[in-house]
Amino acid sequence: MACFELLIFLGFSIQLLHKGLDIITLRALIPHLFIQAFPYSIPSALLTATSMTYGRMSADHEIIAIQASGIHILRIITPVLVIGVVFSLITLTLSAEILPRSCYKIILLQERAINNILAGRLATFQKKIDLHPYQIYIGSVEDGINKDIAVIEYANDYVMNVILAEEGAIKMDEAENKIFLTLHRGEFLKPNYKKLEEIPRVGVFKETTFEISLKEKKRESSSKYMTIFQLCRYNREINNELAKNPKTPLSPERNKDDLMKDLGAHREELSNLSRKREKLATELKRSNENLARQASKIEGLENESKIAKNYILVANENLIQVKKETKAGTLMAEDRDKKIMQIKETIEREKQRIYNIERKVSAARDVQSEETKKITSLSQAISEINIRRDALLKNVEAMEEESTVAGKEDIRRKNDISIHKRLSQALSCIPFVIIGISLGIMLRSGHLMVGFGASFMVILFIYYPLVVTGMVLAKDTFIPVAPALWGANSILFIGGMFVFRKLFIR
Known part of the structure; x- marks a missing residue:
């Protein structure tokens, strides 16, 4: 067990060192790494110890001697099976309770180290951008320039590096699906998990640029920080929430990825329809305003036409009066001709004015007619958009509800995977003991x-390939979680019992 524990611990340590963790930081994580190695080392140690013990007994013909003495073979197997059960319970306790708490303590250590670095330098921030494996904190934005930037680089659950800069710029290259981060006047820091009051500076820079690929998977909150009882309680809560929602999905055969794509397409169409409706509403408002202006213009022109007609009536009356005065002999011929000419000029001028007004009124009515048609067309288009938006909103609401249900079911499935993975890993001690005996x-x-x-052959070429295959199948929603994750244990158990039967039952 000590050998396997040391080997697995070294594997974890080399992996973390390769990802950028330094020796000083690793020193504080040694107890937690040993705890994380226990669930893997105990079954492996049991397999090796069992195969060595029964291999020596078989080589020395002790098993034959025991059977020849009339003692049943189960007498020398039962104690080891009991030991396997005991170590299964120990491993279960480690996997179910102790290991999640250890992982959570690691997270607390890293958060305290990061908070210690950011304290006094980035007390508040306006934005937080999560681009796995980086988290970018922006203190403020002034004139389009990001100020007081902190970039934290993660590897699994550990913080590798912290970069602080006075200012910087973030640019996206959509063609290559990358983000380029350019920082000015900053420093590289390393979190110290051992002495949180110390902040070792690694180096300073005037300007640096690095790229972040957007193809990386998003960093998720892992269920490994929760104990089995917490996971079971969480699943019960999810089941209660799902039980309160009797609605069935619109298309049960559609998977979550297709659902999210459709939801995104619907939201984009909704956004386009909203922009189009806003544009049409602006045109409709402009047309209504123009229609009102034309109506006011027509009213003013008609009043002006009435005034011109009144001028013509008055001029005609003046012309009649001049003729009366001429017959009466009270008006000289020279004055008469002059007045008649003035009156006729007034009448012609007003008639021309009326003609121009009628042309303007006709043009205004044409504009009115066009605007009325346009308003009818715009109103119909807006009505059609509203109908389509209402239908899309209903679909989006149903899809969001379906997505929420799918998300909860996904969380429940992940929790089930974590629960069965820990249980199967802990209870693997029993099939390992049986296969070790055989x-x-x-x-x-x-x-x-x-x-x-022999142990490495069984572990590396049989057990863990089956475990990995089971994990892949368990993530597929078409395969039940329990058979997928218990498959490796079942195959080892059945294989061990089959070999054992062939050896002792003739």
């Missing part, structure tokens, strides 16, 4: 290297 008796050797070799 393997040791077949190999007939108690040598340490033979035991290690």
